[in-house]
Structure formats: structure tokens, C-alpha cells
Amino acid sequence: MYDQEKYEEALQQINILIAAHNDSALFYNLRGNIQKMMGNMDEALINFDKAVALQPTNHFYYSTRANYFYDLQKPDECIRDINRAIAYAREDSVKYSDIVRRGTAKAMKRDFQGAYEDFMVGLAFDSxxxxxxxxxxxxxxxxxxxxxxxxxxxxxxxxxxxxxxxxxxxxxxxxxxxxxxxxxxxxxxxxxxxxEDPFAFNNRGFARYKQHDLEGAMKDIQRSIKLKADNSYAFRNRALVYIARKDMDSACRDLQRAIDLGFSQMYGDEVEQLKSQYCEEK
The missing domain is CATH 1.25.40.10 (Tetratricopeptide repeat domain)
Structure with missing residues (x-):
């Protein structure tokens, strides 16, 4: 049922299983994944925590909880759990895979040197x-x-x-x-x-903006936003096109949208600087 995305039915069944076997880390872990897919993130964490508590030396449950934290863009918590997963990994392939995942989480928190070092360890294992x-x-x-x-x-x-x-x-x-x-x-x-790749449209749009092709840039970035409306980088790019067109009201709306979507956490303070420069309070 979980694999078929029938989450309500899957939740009903896993609740029955846990009622009969409340010492099963595997069942709690599965319920955590079901809750996560349903958007019940607090309930998901409760179940992941329970799975870890039941088997505190099992690589698998730390690894799953690390995925949860990564999806929530909480790299510090993700790295903490990956480090624990690495400590309990029994196979080299699993250990090195986790090191690479840790590098991805480090990149998320903009520790690019740390990410590079982890990726190099991964490449030493599988070049x-x-x-x-x-x-x-x-x-x-x-x-x-x-x-x-x-x-x-x-x-x-x-x-x-x-x-x-x-x-x-x-x-x-x-x-x-x-x-x-x-x-x-x-x-x-x-x-x-x-x-239909939204990132290719967004990036091609920015490249066209840099070539001063504002019409082509806007067309590509609009297409990107239509395909993926939560991409903060696309709103930043469209704001730049609006600024070049001297449409400051539209630019400021897009800059704020980029901030609301978490641009600063992922990419730094560029959007705040643009907003300060072009969007002073009236």
C-alpha cells in the first residue's frame, strides 16, 4: 500500500501491526515514512525517534531519520544522524554512501570545503x-x-x-x-x-538575461516557475529581469517571494541585498 501511495490505507494497517507488536522498530520506521508522505511531519519524527530508541545501534534507522531531516532542510540534524549511521554501518559500500550523503548535507549548509572532502572520500572508493x-x-x-x-x-x-x-x-x-x-x-x-525540466528553463533564462536577451529570459523563467512554483532561484532570476525592465513593483514582489521560499538559507543574502537596494519602504 505504501509503495502504491495508498497512505491512508497503509496507515490503518501499520497501526494494527504496532498495536500487536509495539516493540518493532521496523513498524515504527514504516509508520514514520507513511506520516512523512502524508505531510504529518511532527508525527513522522515521533515514529522515527521511537525506531531509533528501540534499536539504537542499527544503521538503518539513523539513515532513515537523516533523510527526514534532509527533506526538511535541517542539515545539522541530518549530519548528526549520518555520523551515527556511519558508526554502525557494517558494509563498506554503505559506509561510503553515507559519507557522500553527509557531503550533500554539508553542501546544503554551505560548508563546501567539508562537502568536497566527503565527496573525495567517496570517489576514492568508487572513482x-x-x-x-x-x-x-x-x-x-x-x-x-x-x-x-x-x-x-x-x-x-x-x-x-x-x-x-x-x-x-x-x-x-x-x-x-x-x-x-x-x-x-x-x-x-x-x-x-x-x-519539462524546470531547472534547465530557469538556468537558460538566466544565461539569456546575461546576454541581454530579456524577452527570451522572461519566457524561459516564466516556464520554469509554471513547472516548479517553489523554486526560489527562479523568482530571484525573474526579479533581475524585472529590474532590467525597470518594473520595480514586480521585481520587489518576486524578491520577497524568493525570500519566503528560503533563498537565503540555501544561497546567501543576495536577495536581501537586492531588496534593500531596490525596494525601500515607501
Whole structure:
């Protein structure tokens, strides 16, 4: 029932099981996942905590709770649980996978050097892993090591020429390096593979904005927001286009929307600075 997304029915059944077996960490863990998928995040955490309490040396339950914290964008709590999961991991493949996941959580909290170090540990274990190559290239870009970033991302694309995460991040890195034509060609390639990818539209829109193609930029960013209305970066990008058009009311609405969607936690204070510059209280 859970796998078929029948969460109400799954919850009813797991409640019956827990009533009969209230010492089963597996059942509490499953109920936590069901509650999470239903949006009952407080109830989900209660169940994940119970599973951990019942089996405090089991890798699996720390790992699941770490996923919960990651989804809530709580990287510190996620890293804490991943560290515990690593301590109890019995297989090297699981241990190194957790180290890479920890790197992803470190990147979320903008500890890019720490993330890079974890990804390098992962690559030492599996040097051809596409996801780790892509993550390493992405965090190297965040560290402003553009040439190294491009090198890792090109390796990923060479091994997996239809992997949109690798292609898209390679395009993003070229865009940040000022190679806008190259970036646009890579975002076009993503859209050939995944015609409804909101991030490719958003990034291509920003590249077009940097080329002063405001009409093309707006068209792409609007499409991105229609496909994914909770992407704070798209609202930041559209605000920049509005600023270039001197439509400050629309720009300020988008800047506030980006803030409300958590832009600052993920990417820094750029949007607050733009709002301070262009949106003074009237």
C-alpha cells in the first residue's frame, strides 16, 4: 500500500501491526515514512525517534531519520544522524554512501570545503560513480574552482551522456564562468532529454538575461516557475529581469517571494541585498 501511495490505507494497517507488536522498530520506521508522505511531519519524527530508541545501534534507522531531516532542510540534524549511521554501518559500500550523503548535507549548509572532502572520500572508493562526480564538480564550482569543476562534470557527462544532472550542472558551471553560449547549448541538451525540466528553463533564462536577451529570459523563467512554483532561484532570476525592465513593483514582489521560499538559507543574502537596494519602504 505504501509503495502504491495508498497512505491512508497503509496507515490503518501499520497501526494494527504496532498495536500487536509495539516493540518493532521496523513498524515504527514504516509508520514514520507513511506520516512523512502524508505531510504529518511532527508525527513522522515521533515514529522515527521511537525506531531509533528501540534499536539504537542499527544503521538503518539513523539513515532513515537523516533523510527526514534532509527533506526538511535541517542539515545539522541530518549530519548528526549520518555520523551515527556511519558508526554502525557494517558494509563498506554503505559506509561510503553515507559519507557522500553527509557531503550533500554539508553542501546544503554551505560548508563546501567539508562537502568536497566527503565527496573525495567517496570517489576514492568508487572513482566512476556518476552521482559523486557530479556532486564533486558542483561543489568545486561553489568553491570557485571552475576549471576543476568543469573537469569532473565533463567526466560524468562522458560516462553518462544522457544524465541530466551532470549536463545541467556542467551548463551551470559554464554559465558562472561567463561561457553563456556553451551554457545555453548544454541546457538545450537537457531539454532535448527532459522537455519539462524546470531547472534547465530557469538556468537558460538566466544565461539569456546575461546576454541581454530579456524577452527570451522572461519566457524561459516564466516556464520554469509554471513547472516548479517553489523554486526560489527562479523568482530571484525573474526579479533581475524585472529590474532590467525597470518594473520595480514586480521585481520587489518576486524578491520577497524568493525570500519566503528560503533563498537565503540555501544561497546567501543576495536577495536581501537586492531588496534593500531596490525596494525601500515607501
Amino acid at each position: 566512476t560513480n556518476i552521482a559523486i562526480l557530479t556532486a564533486t564538480g558542483t561543489v568545486l564550482n561553489d568553491l570557485n574552482r571552475k576549471e576543476e569543476a568543469i573537469s569532473y562534470l565533463e567526466k560524468a557527462v562522458l560516462q553518462a551522456p544522457r544524465e541530466i544532472a551532470a549536463i545541467g550542472n556542467l551548463g551551470f558551471t559554464h554559465m558562472e564562468a561567463g561561457n553563456y553560449e556553451k551554457a545555453i547549448s548544454l541546457f538545450n541538451r537537457v531539454l532535448e532529454i527532459a522537455p
